[in-house]
């Protein structure tokens with residue numbers, strides 16, 4: 001399935017919120033340099049997977065390996081240091097803080113070379129450079145999504161998890177965002193993406209997993225999933 | 239006219255004390271996510287420690303150091319208790335932290351009224367207050383004391399320092415991120431407990447400095463002072479809008495000036511009562527604050 | 534009955550009532566310390582009416598209670614649905630103002646207070662017996678009303694507000710009306726306790742109605758458990774009683790002891806010692822026994 005050397009490897013993971021079971025027996029992999037997409041309806045468990053990998057939730061069972069190291073129960077700040085970053089659902093930018101502050105928060109754990117990183121980010125996203133002293137609350141939805149992605153880059157990650165980036169964005173903007181993700185992937189970032197916009201997501205991904213009520217019900221290459229009868233019926237409206 | 243100017247100056251120096259206290263209270267509210275109602279009680283405790291060290295050693299410098307250190311120590315050793323509650327219950331039940339803080343206030347106030355100076359009010363030595371040297375500026379009926387000038391200057395410097403820290407440093411950025419969205423801050427890798435702990439230490443230093451300034455300005459203290467300041471600080475914070483730092487700055491200064499002007503015309507406890515009535519009316523009219531809450 | 538026992542029983546009743554007066558609005562998450570001010574106001578009202586106008590006890594009790602309710606109602610118009618912190622500070626401010634007025638106005642006896650409030654009945658022992666009966670009748674009555682409330686639709690609405698205010702609002706619960714009702718009720722209980730206190734102690738002073746009193750009642754409520762009416766009911770006699778049997782030297786530290794207890798219980802058992810599950814368990818035990826009989 002995945003390339004010989006996965007950057008993220010999840011093995012029969014289960015997660016509960018109190019008595020509510022959110023994930024059961026999730027196993028998946030993200031290979032180095034891959035874009036892997038999680039698709040599924042609202043409440044399927046996409047966010048739960050990402051937040052658990054990040055360390056914001058403590059798993060009930062199972063195993064998570066990141067770059068060959070077991071990270072079950074490791075806190076978020078350590079995982080961020082180790083090279084993963086989450087672009088949260090709803091962007092999670094700090095509306096009352098400036099664009100600059102938001103970017104620097106991405107580099108909170110390591111402010112060394114932050115000037116250089118800022119320069120790189122401003123080169124790739126000139127809009128952010130122009131507005132660096134504006135508060136993030138004044139940005140448009142698409143710009144906020146860019147800011148959230150740029151903030152992830154500030155942390156010098158190896159893997160970026162992007163949770164439903166297309167939510168609330170106009171289709172043209174969604175295309176822009178997906179293009180950004182493809183370009184980042186070409187630069188070498190591994191990406192775990194979650195989407196309800198299944199068609200577009202599978203178009204840019206290498207592989208995908210289909211989630212339903214906390215379980216993986218199907219997995220395969222993007223092409224296989226795009227051509228799968230059941231997937232087409234359930235998610236592509238065909 | 240001159241008297242009014244003197245009263246306003248007096249009000250500004252008292253007001254800067256309120257501003258420092260409210261800012262400490264608001265920082266704890268925003269970053270550590272607790273309602274530390276008794277934060278001013280901790281400050282009064284530090285005044286007592288400062289007095290105690292001064293009378294014991296005869297050294298003003300040691301007293302000042304002791305006062306500041308004690309506020310930091312109290313804040314830092316009580317932090318795990320508050321953080322335990324926050325961890326257990328998430329950010330939902332902030333009421334519990336207020337009740338715990340009140341419990342702390344009960345303990346400290348009762349200890350102060352039992353032990354130091356046999357429960358009598360304490361008076362700080364002239365070496366600290368400079369009262370023996372007379373007024374700094376004195377024109378006709380108007381006089382401005384060294385303590386007032388010092389309080390105002392240090393108050394301004396310290397508030398400026400806090401704003402610099404909040405808006406220009408790495409820790410301040412993390413503070414503001416937590417204040418806006420604790421969960422979002424956690425997701426970008428800001429350790430909530432560790433950063434919260436830093437805010438306890440910072441407000442400890444803030445409280446200690448405020449204690450010394452109060453000693454210089456007021457020249458004396460009593461056990462009941464903490465409760466009264468606690469009510470004022472909570473009232474100012476609510477009127478300004480809970481967690482609103484700039485609002486707290488404005489309302490704190492206004493309260494100081496209001497009190498000073500009332501004191502110019504009315505004696506003793508009535509002037510305090512009028513300040514409370516004014517605050518009460520504002521709160522009854524606008525229970526959510528004038529400048530809007532940051533929570 | 535010995536005098537210490539009488540005072541112990543009578544003051545315990547007052548503390549139960551006062552702790553409940555804080556319990557009632559806390560059902561919707563408001564710490565309404567206003568009731569301590571109500572207690573002071575009605576207490577002074579009772580003393581002045583009884584001394585100066587020879588009003589009979591029953592009339593004073595009824596009017597004193599209504600006075601509490603009236604003040605509570607007027608305040609609740611402004612803060613019926615205010616956030617907890619605003620309610621707290623309004624309560625503190627009222628206490629402070631009441632105290633300032635009492636201390637500075639000659640007619641109220643100044644810092645020394647008012648002495649020789651008349652007895653209700655001629656002989657001391659009859660007087661005490663009557664007051665004890667009335668005090669515990671009021672405890673029973675208030676407890677009964679609270680229990681009725683807790684098991685009613687409104688009580689469930691209050692619990693919903695406590696847990697998630699926004700959600701409760703979205704279900705159509707009128708937060709303000711319920712808050713106003715509870716605050717008014719609590720202030721009435723505060724006023725009632727004040728009248729009883731004046732007749733029991735027969736001398737009152739501003740120092741009786743301070744933040745100490747809040748501390749004590751808060752400790753009883755939160756240590757006993759704030760989720761049911763039983764917490765305060767059981768905690769009040771114990772917490773009020775045990776410092777009395779401590780050695781003299783320790784007795785003056787009772788506020789410190791209360792403070793420590795309050796913190797320890799809130800940290801270890803945040804809902805207090807008696808919680809709803811505890812009550813349910815006891816109820817089911819009792820009903821099983823009844824069936825056996």
Ligand SMILES: Nc1ncnc2c1ncn2[C@@H]1O[C@H](COP(=O)(O)OP(=O)(O)O)[C@@H](O)[C@H]1O
Pocket residue numbers: 017020021022040041042043044045046047048049
């Ligand atoms: N903080 C939480 N507390 C309780 N249940 C939660 C929480 N977060 C998510 N859930 C539940 O976990 C399940 C998965 O949710 P989520 O991971 O957010 O799905 P998705 O991101 O695919 O929409 C849902 O049933 C949701 O109700």
Ligand SMILES: [Mg+2]
Pocket residue numbers: 043046047048089164
């Ligand atoms: Mg989601």
